[in-house]
Amino acid sequence: MESRKFHFASALTPQGWQRDVTVTVDSGGMISGVAAGRAEGERLSGIAVPAMPNVHSHAHQRFMLGLAERAGPGADSFWTWREAMYGFALRLSPDDLEAVAAQLYVEMLKAGFSIVGEFQYLHHQPDGTPYADPAEMSLRCFAAAQHAGIGITILPTLYAFGGFGGQDPVAGQRRFLNQAERFLKIVDNLSIQAKGDPLRRVGISPHSLRAVTPELLREVVAGLPDDAPIHVHVAEQVKEVDDCLAFSGRRPVELLMESFALSDRWTAIHATHMTPAETAALARSGAIAGLCPTTEANLGDGIFPATGFMAEGGAIAIGSDSHITVSPAEDLRMLEYSQRLRDRTRNALAAGPGQSTGRTLFDAALKGGARSMRQPVGAIAPGYRADITVLDADHPLLAGRREDAALDTWIFSGGNALVKDVIVGGTQVVKDRHHVNEETIARNFRAALRRLDT
Structure with a gap:
């Protein structure tokens, strides 16, 4: 050029x-x-x-847009939605994922995003059999990003278990599963393909403390470059918190911080359900809170404690996650409105008297997003x-x-x-x-x- x-x-x-x-x-x-x-x-x-980074994407979920908004026979929740999502996830071929991801990435660009953090966990064939190249599905996301012209930080997902303490996975998770050796082959292959491309970076995404054990994650992290970003779902749901307490006596954010030395290399996705002490500790750790307000609202997750987190100097970034909507403006608006609804106030996240709320949110998400994606933007x-x-x-x-x-x-x-x-x-x-x-x-x-x- x-x-x-x-x-x-x-x-x-x-x-x-x-x-x-x-x-x-x-x-x-x-x-x-x-x-x-x-x-x-x-x-x-x-x-x-400056264009905004989108730090949390599950591209395959764009396929189910509008198809999970019908009430079930009982009370609906994140967990009933997850079962529906598994059914859709089991159907996509590599060609399908590339086509869906490319369309999604075009929509991101037209909304004002310039980078996608792809938290990609469809690793295997629908029956769970590995592809000849274990990185096949993540490489299709690279191809989709190249066709669309968007920057990408690919975050192949480490997923091995079905619950805290190494519980057996369920059948719907069979496309996701890897242990350390095969997972690191995926990372190595992606790193080779990203080398020399200024729009590509490679990190990892341990799915959650439900899906990996600290021991497995430490083994994988030891095989990564020191600056590779690490993204992890944490404390998205109350049931997740309750299950973690039952298993370990610790809440998910507590357990994560006890198990690893967090820094701005880490992005804690959602981190919705935290005590004030956890909120302050996560903010001080330097880890970035990867917030997905429109998806969190759609799934009924809860409200992130943004006022307390940002008051402690916490860094934030935004992502469109399941892509119910694809809009940096809408996710920033939803983040602010969630605080207003909870606290019955206005301009909850403005930096101070006379300061623009939109500018405060935009600057914070831009800075945190660039750090989260490990790309020279912002x-x-x-x-x-x-x-x-x-x-x-x-x-x-x-x-x-x-x-x-x-x-x-x-x-x-x-x-x-x-x-x-x-x-x-x-x-x-x-x-x-x-x-x-x-x-x-x-x-x-x-x-x-x-x-x-x-």
Whole structure:
């Protein structure tokens, strides 16, 4: 790729909002210069902000969109939803997963995300037999990300057991299961495929303390590079907390912190059900809370203690998880609204008097997301990758809105409709709300749905 210049009407930079901004991108997709008051290069107009990382994705669950909203014969819960999800997960072929993931990644880009953290646990064939290449399904996510032009941190999932203390897995989990040796082969293969690609990173995702034992996880972590990210579901459900207490006498977050020295290498996905002491300790550990507010609301998980966590200096990031909706604006809005509903207040997470709530949330999720993904993003500044979302300054909802007021309007009112253009690694992948490979990817997605509906 040749070096390029993009011109924006305004841009959010580390120095604050600047007007009439030209961003120079080198041949490797990194920002080499940012100049205010200068109109050079490709004029995109609009309001430029750093693109948001999506730190938690289960791409295969996009296939079941809208198909789990019918009441069952008894009380519905996360656990009844999980059984339905297993049924869908057992049906996808490698071709199906690639098609579904590519369509999902296009939707992410059009919403203003530029990186996906793919927490991928469909490792084997539907009957549980390994593929010839044990990394087959994760490689299909790489292929989908390449077709869509999105950055990806692939997080193959370590899953070995069906409950705390090494309980036997259930039949619906047969596609997920690996022990250390085969799992590390998956990681090694992915690392080879990611080498030299600036949009790819490799980490791992021990599914949960239900699905791995500390001993197994320590064995796997010992075989990783020191900077490889680690993402883990923890304390998503009250039943999970109760089961962990019954097994260990510790709550899940307590057990995780006792078993491992957490740092910003770790992302605790959900961490919904914590005591105040756990909340403060997790915040001080440096671990990032990977929050998925729209999915957590859809599944009836509960409300993350964001006010207490952020007051203790805790880092947050956002993900769309089961992809009930795909929108950084909507997940940030839901995070704030959950705190308002619980505490019967307003502007619960604003940084202080006179501060924009949307800006506070956006800055926090951007910073935490970049650390979680281990990718050089999160700012429109030299030395960062050119991952940029452009809001449509001519949209009626943004009439008269500038700077933080524009961010607040996007997050609390406009949502995806305000995203006009998206650049990833210096390449414009969304142009005037149209993805460059949209038709081909949508056609493949529809064909996969036809196969899966037969």
